[in-house]
Every structure is written in C-alpha cells, then in structure tokens.
Amino acid sequence: MVRTKLPGDALWNPQAHMPTAQAKRLVLTGGEGAWLESSTGQWLLDATASLWHANIGHGRARLADAAHHQMRKLETYHTFGRFANEPALHLADRLAAMGPVPGAKVMLTSGGSDSVDLACKLARRHWQLEGRPEKTTILSRVGAYHGLHAFGTSVAGLQYNRDGYGTSSLVPETARVATNDIAAVRRSVTEIGPENIAAIIAEPVIGTGGVIGPAEGYLQGLQDLCRSHDILFIADEVITGFGRTGHLFASHRWDIQPDMVTMAKGLTSGYAPLGGVLVSPRISERFFEGADAPIFRHGLTYSGHATACAIALANLDVIDEEGLVEEAGRLEDVLAKAVEPLRDHELVEEVRSGAGFMAGVHLHEGVNGDAIAEACTDAGVLIRVIHDNTLQICPPFVTTDAEVKLIAGTITQALDAYQY
Numbered sequence: 026m027v028r029t030k031l032p033g034d035a036l037w038n039p040q041a042h043m044p045t046a047q048a049k050r051l052v053l054t055g056g057e058g059a060w061l062e063s064s065t066g067q068w069l070l071d072a073t074a075s076l077w078h079a080n081i082g083h084g085r086a087r088l089a090d091a092a093h094h095q096m097r098k099l100e101t102y103h104t105f106g107r108f109a110n111e112p113a114l115h116l117a118d119r120l121a122a123m124g125p126v127p128g129a130k131v132m133l134t135s136g137g138s139d140s141v142d143l144a145c146k147l148a149r150r151h152w153q154l155e156g157r158p159e160k161t162t163i164l165s166r167v168g169a170y171h172g173l174h175a176f177g178t179s180v181a182g183l184q185y186n187r188d189g190y191g192t193s194s195l196v197p198e199t200a201r202v203a204t205n206d207i208a209a210v211r212r213s214v215t216e217i218g219p220e221n222i223a224a225i226i227a228e229p230v231i232g233t234g235g236v237i238g239p240a241e242g243y244l245q246g247l248q249d250l251c252r253s254h255d256i257l258f259i260a261d262e263v264i265t266g267f268g269r270t271g272h273l274f275a276s277h278r279w280d281i282q283p284d285m286v287t288m289a290k291g292l293t294s295g296y297a298p299l300g301g302v303l304v305s306p307r308i309s310e311r312f313f314e315g316a317d318a319p320i321f322r323h324g325l326t327y328s329g330h331a332t333a334c335a336i337a338l339a340n341l342d343v344i345d346e347e348g349l350v351e352e353a354g355r356l357e358d359v360l361a362k363a364v365e366p367l368r369d370h371e372l373v374e375e376v377r378s379g380a381g382f383m384a385g386v387h388l389h390e391g392v393n394g395d396a397i398a399e400a401c402t403d404a405g406v407l408i409r410v411i412h413d414n415t416l417q418i419c420p421p422f423v424t425t426d427a428e429v430k431l432i433a434g435t436i437t438q439a440l441d442a443y444q445y
C-alpha cells in the first residue's frame with residue numbers, strides 16, 4: 026500500500042501505537058500560561074501540564090531570556106572531573122539548600138530516567154564500598170513508574186513497561202513490593218533478605234500508575250523499615266518535586282528524609298531537559314574526602330548543562346517570586362472539590378484526589394478512556410489516559426479556579442455524552 030507522505034512521517038513517537046498516532050496526530054504550536062495552540066488554530070487548556078512538567082505554564086519570556094543570555098555567554102561546558110560552569114555550581118547549591126536532604130550533594134542529569142539510573146547505580150556502589158557487595162537488589166512498588174532507561178525499565182511496577190527485554194528484564198536483581206501496605210512490604214523484605222537489598226525506590230505519590238497518594242503512615246513506615254534494615258531509601262520526586270503537592274518536595278509534606286531524591290520535570294518546568302539527584306552525606310561523604318576517595322564512574326555529556334541550569338535557576342526564581350508552591354497547595358483543594366461530583370458518575374470507578382494539585386479519574390473497565398480524552402480535547406481541554414483507564418489531571422500552577430472547574434465540567438460532559 027502506498028501511503029501519502031505526511032510531514033513528520035519519519036517520527037516514531039514514544040509510547041505510541043503508531044498507526045493511531047499517525048492517523049490522529051495532534052501538533053501543538055504555541056503556548057501561553059495554561060493554554061496551548063494546536064496547528065489547526067484550536068486553543069486547548071493543558072490539563073496535564075504536558076507530561077506533568079509545565080508547572081509555571083507555557084510561553085514565559087523570562088525563561089527564554091535566561092536561555093538566550095547564557096547561550097550568548099557560554100552555551101555549556103562539561104562538568105566531568107574538575108571542570109564546571111557557573112550555572113551548574115549555583116543550581117547545585119540552591120537545590121541542596123531547598124531539598125529535603127540535609128547536607129545534600131547534588132548530581133545533575135538530563136532528565137528523570139537518568140536520575141533514576143544514577144540513584145540505583147549509586148545505591149549499589151555504596152554497598153560495594155561498604156564491603157557488602159551482595160546488597161544489590163532494588164525494590165520498587167507495584168504500579169510504580171520510574172522512567173524507561175535500563176534501571177527504570179527493570180524496576181517498573183507497570184508490567185508492560187518491563188516485558189520483552191529478556192527473562193530478568195534489563196537489569197538483574199530487582200523486585201516489586203506492595204504499594205500502601207507496609208506489613209506486606211515487610212514480609213517481602215524478610216523473604217528476599219535485607220542482606221541482599223540495596224535500596225527501595227518509591228514515588229511519594231504514584232503518578233503514571235494512576236495518581237495514588239500514600240496511605241496514612243506508609244511513607245514513614247517505608248523509611249523506618251529501610252533504616253532498621255540498612256536499606257537505602259530513594260524518593261522519586263520527578264513529578265512531586267518543586268511544588269506539585271503544595272510543598273517544595275513531597276518529602277517535606279510527608280515528613281520523610283530519604284537517602285536520595287530524584288528530580289526532573291518541574292526543575293525547569295520543561296523549558297529544557299534537566300534532572301538531578303540529591304544525595305545524603307551518608308552516601309556522598311566518602312567520595313569527597315581524602316586522597317584515596319573513590320570515584321563514582323557515572324556521568325553524562327550534559328550533566329550540568331549550563332543553559333539548562335540557567336533555565337532552572339530562572340524557573341526557581343519564578344516559583345519563588347510568584348508563590349507558586351503555595352498556589353499549588355491552594356489549587357489542590359479547588360481541584361478536589363471540582364472532581365468530587367464525578368465520584369457519583371456511573372462510568373467512574375474511583376476519583377483520586379487530595380495528594381497535591383493532581384487527580385486521577387479512574388473509569389470503569391469497559392469505558393473507552395481514549396474516546397473520553399478525545400471528546401475532552403475536541404471540547405478544548407487537553408487530557409490523557411494513564412494506567413488502568415485513568416484520566417490524568419495535573420494542570421500548571423497558573424491555572425485559574427474557573428479553568429480547574431472547566432476541566433472537571435468538560436470531563437463530566439464527555440462522560441454524559443458517551444455511548445457504549
């Protein structure tokens with residue numbers, strides 16, 4: 026069959042059923058605050074902050090200016106060995122001071138998956154240097170999403186992201202434990218043997234797995250379990266970092282002090298690809314002291330990319346100056362109230378809210394979630410379906426109360442009009 030070539034015919038989208046992606050491609054061409062313009066001229070409310078990252082909203086001239094200024098000065102210089110650039114130094118200090126890890130050192134990466142790979146590698150390296158090289162297993166939770174690099178793929182709690190890469194997935198020695206059931210996690214740890222376990226990685230609020238907040242005392246319980254069994258605790262704050270839960274980090278909100286924190290997305294609000302990992306002194310100290318200090322043999326060409334770091338600094342200024350963390354905290358309640366009536370809708374299984382400015386509307390199994398998302402988009406609200414037929418809602422922090430209500434109202438209308 027000869028198909029007419031479309032512009033972008035060569036693009037193979039991530040996570041896509043390509044025949045559908047090509048037939049129904051939606052091209053975004055512009056953005057302003059919480060709104061996006063499509064190539065057909067339609068304006069759409071961005072109900073998902075793109076992929077959970079457009080926290081300060083689209084089209085900020087200030088971030089473009091920060092990029093421009095840095096690029097005109099020095100686009101970047103690498104940070105391997107003794108080299109550094111100014112924005113990377115400033116950003117590292119700022120992240121260490123604002124994060125939930127006292128005395129943290131900061132490694133910079135090019136995104137969330139890179140941060141997860143780094144944290145898992147460093148966990149294993151730590152135990153090797155402690156003289157306990159058998160402590161290699163990385164535990165993650167059912168329903169978890171930690172990106173799709175090798176470690177992220179292997180620790181995925183969504184089975185379809187793990188399958189197809191060999192019998193032990195990509196990286197050996199990983200295992201899944203229960204979400205929100207600390208007694209079950211304890212049993213798994215005993216079964217696997219804490220002497221084999223390097224770390225547990227957990228999103229404080231599960232994102233892509235369906236927007237699932239932590240049960241009362243659960244994160245604290247995980248931390249206690251880790252402390253009492255010499256297991257490192259990694260909080261994956263790629264989504265929750267930089268305000269999504271109404272606190273700078275979810276670790277602040279739920280009062281945990283992880284050994285490592287992975288971050289990305291909201292660090293630049295998507296204006297450049299950048300991630301990072303906060304590392305506690307317990308792990309970092311030996312790498313910083315003495316002539317025989319070991320070297321952590323990890324790094325990327327763009328670790329600490331100067332322009333990306335300059336953008337992150339401007340993004341953090343905007344968050345500070347506009348009080349966007351507090352605003353996200355206020356909007357959490359507005360969103361929770363707006364989606365509340367959906368609980369009674371006959372097509373809705375469950376509404377998950379109250380763990381930050383984010384919500385999941387879990388539709389009944391037989392309902393075509395993609396059709397609902399498309400109907401919303403046709404009506405001007407850009408939304409998507411994540412794991413388990415759940416609509417993802419996590420708008421930018423600059424969304425108005427009326428726009429939050431518009432999102433819930435548009436979903437309701439799409440559900441009301443839905444024909445089985």
Ligand code: PMP
Pocket residue numbers: 076136137138139141170171172173228232233261262263264289290
């Ligand atoms: N961890 C979590 C919790 C995430 O939500 C994501 C991305 N959705 C990642 C890691 C991976 O980040 P990235 O796509 O930037 O590699």
